[in-house]
Structure formats: C-alpha cells, structure tokens
Amino acid sequence: MTQFRKLPWLRSAGLAITWLGLALTLCPTATSAQSAPVIVASKPFGESFLLAEMFAQLLESRGFEVERRLGLGATEIAFQALRTGAIDVYPEYTGTGLVAVLDQSPEGSAGDVFRTVSREFRERWGVHWLPPLGFENTYAIAVRRESAEADGLRTLSDLARVADGYVGGFSPDFIGRLDGLPGLRSAYGLRVQAERSLLQAVKYEALDRGEVDVVDGYSTDGRIDRYDFVVLEDDREFFPPYEASPLVGRRLWDTRPDAVRALSELAGMLDDEAMRALNRRIEVDEEELETVARDALTDIGLVAGPAIRMVSDPEGRAGSLGAYLLARRIEILDLTIRHILLVSVSLVSATLVAIPLGLLLERARRSAEAIIRAIGLFQTIPSIALLAFMIPLLGIGVVPALVALFLYSLFPILRNTYTGITDADPAAVDSARSLGMTEAQILKQIRLPLAIPVIMAGVRTAAVITVGTATLAAFIGAGGLGDPIVAGLALSDSWMILSGAIPAAILAFLVDGALGVLQRIVTPTGLEIAG
Amino acid sequence: MRDQALPTDGPVLSAKDVVKRFDSVPVLNHVTLSAERGDIIALVGESGSGKTTLLRLFNRMITADDGEVCVGGRNVHTLNPVQLRRSIGYVQQQGGLIPHWTVLRNVALVPRLRRMASPDELASMALQLVGLSPDEFGSRRPGELSGGQEQRVALARALAAEPEIILLDEPFRALDAITRAELVESVHAVLREIGVTALLVTHDIRTALDIADRVAVLRSGRFEQVAPAAELRSSPATPYVQQLLQRAGEA
Numbered sequence: 001m002t003q004f005r006k007l008p009w010l011r012s013a014g015l016a017i018t019w020l021g022l023a024l025t026l027c028p029t030a031t032s033a034q035s036a037p038v039i040v041a042s043k044p045f046g047e048s049f050l051l052a053e054m055f056a057q058l059l060e061s062r063g064f065e066v067e068r069r070l071g072l073g074a075t076e077i078a079f080q081a082l083r084t085g086a087i088d089v090y091p092e093y094t095g096t097g098l099v100a101v102l103d104q105s106p107e108g109s110a111g112d113v114f115r116t117v118s119r120e121f122r123e124r125w126g127v128h129w130l131p132p133l134g135f136e137n138t139y140a141i142a143v144r145r146e147s148a149e150a151d152g153l154r155t156l157s158d159l160a161r162v163a164d165g166y167v168g169g170f171s172p173d174f175i176g177r178l179d180g181l182p183g184l185r186s187a188y189g190l191r192v193q194a195e196r197s198l199l200q201a202v203k204y205e206a207l208d209r210g211e212v213d214v215v216d217g218y219s220t221d222g223r224i225d226r227y228d229f230v231v232l233e234d235d236r237e238f239f240p241p242y243e244a245s246p247l248v249g250r251r252l253w254d255t256r257p258d259a260v261r262a263l264s265e266l267a268g269m270l271d272d273e274a275m276r277a278l279n280r281r282i283e284v285d286e287e288e289l290e291t292v293a294r295d296a297l298t299d300i301g302l303v304a305g306p307a308i309r310m311v312s313d314p315e316g317r318a319g320s321l322g323a324y325l326l327a328r329r330i331e332i333l334d335l336t337i338r339h340i341l342l343v344s345v346s347l348v349s350a351t352l353v354a355i356p357l358g359l360l361l362e363r364a365r366r367s368a369e370a371i372i373r374a375i376g377l378f379q380t381i382p383s384i385a386l387l388a389f390m391i392p393l394l395g396i397g398v399v400p401a402l403v404a405l406f407l408y409s410l411f412p413i414l415r416n417t418y419t420g421i422t423d424a425d426p427a428a429v430d431s432a433r434s435l436g437m438t439e440a441q442i443l444k445q446i447r448l449p450l451a452i453p454v455i456m457a458g459v460r461t462a463a464v465i466t467v468g469t470a471t472l473a474a475f476i477g478a479g480g481l482g483d484p485i486v487a488g489l490a491l492s493d494s495w496m497i498l499s500g501a502i503p504a505a506i507l508a509f510l511v512d513g514a515l516g517v518l519q520r521i522v523t524p525t526g527l528e529i530a531g
Numbered sequence: 532m533r534d535q536a537l538p539t540d541g542p543v544l545s546a547k548d549v550v551k552r553f554d555s556v557p558v559l560n561h562v563t564l565s566a567e568r569g570d571i572i573a574l575v576g577e578s579g580s581g582k583t584t585l586l587r588l589f590n591r592m593i594t595a596d597d598g599e600v601c602v603g604g605r606n607v608h609t610l611n612p613v614q615l616r617r618s619i620g621y622v623q624q625q626g627g628l629i630p631h632w633t634v635l636r637n638v639a640l641v642p643r644l645r646r647m648a649s650p651d652e653l654a655s656m657a658l659q660l661v662g663l664s665p666d667e668f669g670s671r672r673p674g675e676l677s678g679g680q681e682q683r684v685a686l687a688r689a690l691a692a693e694p695e696i697i698l699l700d701e702p703f704r705a706l707d708a709i710t711r712a713e714l715v716e717s718v719h720a721v722l723r724e725i726g727v728t729a730l731l732v733t734h735d736i737r738t739a740l741d742i743a744d745r746v747a748v749l750r751s752g753r754f755e756q757v758a759p760a761a762e763l764r765s766s767p768a769t770p771y772v773q774q775l776l777q778r779a780g781e782a
Binding site for chain 1: 615625626629645698
C-alpha cells in the first residue's frame with residue numbers, strides 16, 4: 001500500500017553502520033607507541049611548513065618513521081593537537097606561546113620569555129620547548145615605500161600619527177591577539193582607519209596593489225624585500241621575542257628520547273639571514289619544499305648531501321599548468337578519492353539524520369522552528385572555529401572533520417525537509433484528511449513523496465557546500481583536496497593551489513549533476529511538471 | 532474497519548443551534564439546519580458568511596463551540612472522526628487530487644481506506660458514473676487533466692465508496708463558464724441518480740437553484756432564508772435574498 005514501507009528503519013540503520021565502517025577506513029589504524037611514526041605538524045604558512053619539513057627529514061635520516069600533518073589551521077588548532085597527543089612536534093615561536101597560549105603580557109628579554117614558556121608549558125601540559133633554532137621571527141609592520149616617503153614613516157610611533165588615514169590588512173590571528181593589534185593600540189595609540197582580515201598568502205599582494213596600506217608581516221618573510229616594502233621599527237619594543245623552537249608533546253618526550261635528541265641538534269643552527277634566504281627560495285623562487293629543506297639540512301651538516309641534487313623535473317614545472325597537473329595526477333586522484341569519501345560519509349549521515357528528524361518535527365510543529373534554528377546556529381560558527389572546538393573532544397584528523405561536515409550539512413537538508421513536508425500541496429492534504437486518511441498515512445503517502453524534490457534540493461545544496469567546506473578539513477589534518485590548497489597558500493604556489501581547487505570545483509559540479517539525476521529518479525511520477 | 536451504519540429514520544444531517552467562533556469572532560451564530568435522506572441542500576453566501584465552516588462541521592474537520600451537530604442521528608462527537616470522514620464523500624474547490632497518484636488510485640482512495648473488496652472496480656464504476664472512461668483516464672496523473680476533468684475525478688473519488696452523504700465545497704468555482712454549465716448538469720444528474728444526501732457550498736445562487744431541492748442563504752453566520760428553490764425564487768424572505776436573486780438575474 002505504501003512505497004515507503006519497503007524501506008524499513010532497520011535497513012537505514014544497516015546503511016548507517018556501513019557508512020560508519022567507511023568512515024573508519026579513512027582513519028589511520030592505531031599503532032603502539034614503539035612502532036608509531038613520529039607525527040610532525042606545522043601551521044599554515046611557509047616558514048612553518050619549511051621548518052616542519054626539516055624536522056621530518058632530519059628524523060627520517062636518523063631512521064625514524066615520520067607522518068606529516070602540515071598546515072594545521074592556526075596556533076589554537078596546532079597547540080590543541082599537540083597537547084592532546086594528536087601530533088608529536090611542530091615549530092612554534094616563544095612570543096606566541098607567551099601571549100597567545102599563556103595569555104601573558106608581551107614583555108621580557110628573549111631569555112626570560114624562553115624560560116617562562118618552558119616552565120609553564122612543562123608544568124601545565126607536559127609540553128616541552130627544545131632549544132631555539134637561532135633566529136627570531138617577529139612581526140614586521142610594513143608599508144609601501146611611497147607611503148613611507150610621503151608621510152615620513154620610519155617607526156611605529158610615526159605610523160601612529162597618521163594611521164587614521166591607513167587601511168590595515170592583518171591576519172585574523174593578529175587582529176585578536178594581545179601581542180597584535182589590541183596591544184599596538186595601547187602601546188602606540190595606533191588606530192587604523194579600517195582593518196581587513198587577510199591571509200598571509202594574499203597580504204603582500206594586497207599591499208602592493210594599494211588595496212590596503214599597512215600589513216603585519218614576518219621579519220623573516222622572503223617576500224618583503226621583493227616588493228620593496230618598508231618595515232617600520234618597533235621603537236617602543238612592543239613585540240615580545242619570537243624565537244622559533246621545536247615544540248614537543250608529552251608522548252614523544254616520554255617515549256622517544258632519541259628523536260627528541262635528534263631534533264635538539266637543530267639548536268642555534270639557523271640565523272635570521274639564513275632563514276630569510278630559505279623562505280625566499282620557497283615563497284619567491286617557488287622551489288620545492290622538500291628540496292629546500294634538504295639543502296638546508298645539508299648545509300647545516302646534519303644530513304649527508306644527496307648524490308644528485310635535481311635529476312629531472314618530476315613535477316612537470318617546466319611546462320604548462322596542464323603538464324604539472326598531469327604529472328601529479330596520481331596524487332590528485334588520491335586526494336580526490338579521499339575528498340569524495342569525506343563528503344559522502346558526512347553527507348549521507350546528515351541525510352539519514354535530517355530527513356527522519358524533519359518528519360518527526362512535522363508532528364511536533366510547535367517546537368520545530370526552535371529546533372531547526374538551533375541546528376542552524378552551527379551554520380554561523382566559522383569552520384575554523386568549529387574545527388578548533390572539536391580538537392579537545394575528537395583530536396585532529398578525519399573524525400572531527402567528518403563531525404564538522406556532518407553538522408554543516410544537517411541544516412540545509414533539515415530545513416528543506418521540514419519546509420517541503422509542511423508546505424506540501426495544501427489542497428491535496430486537506431482533501432485526503434477530509435476523506436479519512438490518518439495523519440501518519442498523509443505523512444508517508446502524500447507529504448513525503450510531494451516533498452522529495454524540495455528535500456533533494458536541500459541535499460544538493462548541502463553537497464555543494466560540503467565539497468567546498470571539506471577543503472578546510474586540511475586545517476585539522478584530515479587530508480583531501482584542501483591539502484594542496486593550504487600548502488599552496490602557505491608557499492605562495494598558485495599551481496599547487498589550483499591542483500586542489502580545480503578538482504574541487506569539478507567535483508562540486510559533478511556531485512550536483514549526479515544528485516540532479518538521482519533527484520529525477522526518486523521524484524514520483526506526476527510531480528515532474530510541478531517539481 | 533466496519534462501515535458505520537446510519538439509522539434509516541430521522542434527518543441524515545442536522546445542526547441544531549450551532550455556534551462557531553474563530554478568535555472569539557462568531558462565524559456561525561445559532562444556526563439550525565437539517566437534511567432528510569436524498570436531500571440536496573445548497574448553502575449560499577458570500578465569502579466569510581460561514582458556509583464552508585458549516586459544511587466542515589459535518590465531517591468534524593471543524594468542531595462547533597456550541598450546539599449539536601449530528602450525522603445519521605448521532606452527535607459527531609461520539610464518532611471517531613477518521614471513520615466518520617471515510618463514510619462521507621468530499622469534493623473541494625480545486626479538486627485536491629493527490630498529484631503523484633494515478634486517477635484510478637485517487638478514486639480508489641476511500642474504498643481502499645475502508646478495506647472494501649475490489650477498490651479498483653469501485654473506482655472504475657465511479658469514473659463511469661461521472662462520465663469518464665476508466666480505460667482512457669484511469670492511468671493518467673492529475674497534472675494531465677483539464678480543470679473540468681479534475682473536478683469530475685474528485686466527484687468520482689467522493690462517490691467511489693458509495694457513501695450516503697456527500698459534501699461539496701465550491702466544486703465549480705475554478706471552472707470556466709462552459710465547463711461549469713456542463714459539470715453542474717452532470718453533478719445534478721449523478722446526485723439524483725444515486726439518491727445521495729448532498730450538501731453543496733456555493734457563492735453562486737444560480738448554481739444553487741439549478742441543483743438543490745432546498746437553498747439556505749447564509750449571511751454573517753445566520754440564515755436569511757432556508758426554502759425550496761421555487762419558493763425562494765418566488766418569495767424571497769429578506770431584501771438581501773432579493774438582492775442576490777436580482778444580481779443573478781433570477782428574480
């Protein structure tokens with residue numbers, strides 16, 4: 001009598017379990033501490049990538065197995081991951097540890113700061129700062145040379161005088177941090193006319209084109225010279241010392257002292273000049289991360305030089321973008337498959353939850369709006385924030401990414417299901433009720449089939465959003481097509497960005513098309529004209 | 532699921548001193564009406580006069596605030612509303628056909644809900660009764676029908692389970708003049724032929740006079756006049772009824 005009785009809840013539950021299984025295949029299998037690879041991570045900017053790659057290669061040269069989780073979202077995400085044991089080591093800066101993690105005011109000498117963070121991190125979390133690498137990477141507040149000359153700017157005090165005519169382009173981090181804009185405001189009375197939140201990767205470009213007038217850069221950044229910007233002197237010594245160190249988690253410290261010793265060999269090996277030169281090779285000359293890291297380790301003398309430096313052009317960079325993509329097709333295919341798994345597991349789970357929930361809410365209309373709006377609140381949480389919230393509960397990697405994508409998919413499907421069902425052809429519903437159909441019969445036989453085109457539209461919306469949002473999963477180490485996008489942004493490598501962005505765009509297009517075909521198949525005959 | 536047998540004596544439908552308010556505004560104000568077996572009664576009035584509200588009291592789609600509504604001599608409040616509705620035919624303004632079901636499945640709805648034997652056969656008979664060939668129309672979807680055909684299918688659906696009572700809520704409203712005239716004629720013929728008790732809501736007094744034995748004129752929740760069609764035409768009881776007739780060119 002009803003076509004939906006053929007699909008009992010039991011079978012839906014079976015499907016859900018299958019999907020859970022699929023989700024688990026995405027996760028790396030748990031291994032014991034002895035044989036487990038050392039997990040090396042970085043934050044999403046070039047220098048952090050490079051240092052992490054150096055850590056990784058150094059450990060590999062000493063016989064350790066290494067797993068790379070490069071480009072984790074931000075300080076918050078990387079530190080949470082380290083604290084909870086999801087990663088073992090990543091490069092961090094003492095000033096950042098002092099201000100952003102410990103919430104202390106930015107003051108003291110480099111030595112004081114190092115001692116403070118060493119003590120506090122060890123006592124609070126069992127996290128250890130290895131001896132600093134030798135260079136300092138402080139904030140470099142930069143302006144265009146012509147503005148510096150026109151307004152006579154040399155120091156931050158000079159800038160404070162004229163800042164009300166300047167538009168700032170700052171990292172989201174910098175805008176909120178005590179050692180960033182709020183601190184500058186109290187130390188120098190510096191107030192810009194307007195501030196824009198910009199990623200490191202696009203900041204210099206925006207400054208160069210005059211879209212913003214002042215940016216926060218890094219003093220070791222390879223690009224500041226290239227654009228001929230002027231770095232303003234911190235004449236009141238506001239910025240705390242930012243010495244770079246390997247930050248080591250409790251597990252590695254306790255169980256792998258030999259690995260910790262190996263990383264300690266980097267102490268004092270990189271000065272400001274050396275670091276800036278390395279950064280320039282990556283960010284300006286677009287050399288490969290692996291090559292630059294290997295050269296750096298060889299020059300320091302920590303690993304033996306490779307017999308042949310560059311034999312060929314394995315990535316096809318000499319040719320066109322097409323040749324580059326073709327050369328990386330296997331890797332791109334891998335990332336795409338992983339991306340599809342992330343999207344489909346979260347999307348199908350969200351569908352399996354949202355549709356029954358929508359049906360349930362039709363029977364509880366009074367509370368429906370409130371519940372749907374509450375679920376809609378997830379939509380308003382920025383993806384990075386949601387991912388960061390989940391690290392203490394779920395660690396990093398695939399699981400929190402799936403949960404976040406699931407939560408983002410829920411709302412469009414639920415909203416459309418509920419709207420489709422409650423708005424279903426009022427005349428048909430009224431006459432069915434008037435002829436003696438029960439509410440349950442009306443729901444199953446009339447409202448649900450009539451709502452299918454609307455529900456499918458919700459699923460398609462969720463799918464396209466999820467394909468896009470899943471690229472952010474790279475920030476918590478879940479992989480997928482976000483990996484080359486995050487790395488490309490950090491390394492200013494537009495081909496690398498495109499090698500993630502193009503497949504993601506094609507994927508969104510294909511997924512929507514495929515769901516369109518599915519929509520035609522599942523839409524009951526007789527509704528095509530209306531639906 | 533047994534059919535609710537209706538008693539054979541007394542009025543089939545009755546409303547006694549019924550009051551219904553929406554947000555404390557009275558829509559029906561002490562209304563009394565009854566129909567004997569086989570009566571065709573038209574409820575006429577402007578929109579907002581309460582005629583649809585009165586109609587829907589009988590299948591408990593609306594409940595009265597005061598007074599007594601009986602079907603087959605039993606107060607509707609003592610009856611299970613779902614069972615009650617399955618025993619009463621219903622046609623509404625825009626057909627209200629279920630768009631993803633075939634015509635035959637739509638028409639077989641009530642026989643199937645009542646678990647009657649061979650619902651499709653009953654549906655075919657009902658389609659023939661309203662002048663549609665089951666072979667030609669049975670497998671179509673509502674979207675493939677004209678407005679007049681849709682209303683015929685809706686009428687067939689209301690009659691398929693052979694109810695003793697049928698409620699029709701503005702069944703001709705959405706139709707063009709020619710289609711309407713044809714349909715009014717065949718509805719009249721069908722209702723007479725099967726001898727069903729019918730309550731028809733219409734804003735058009737001419738349709739009411741063409742079809743009904745008795746016409747009840749409602750205005751602001753009260754009856755202006757309830758009388759056989761001929762009597763209403765010859766001696767309108769109030770200036771309002773007179774005016775309605777004049778406007779329709781029936782005076």
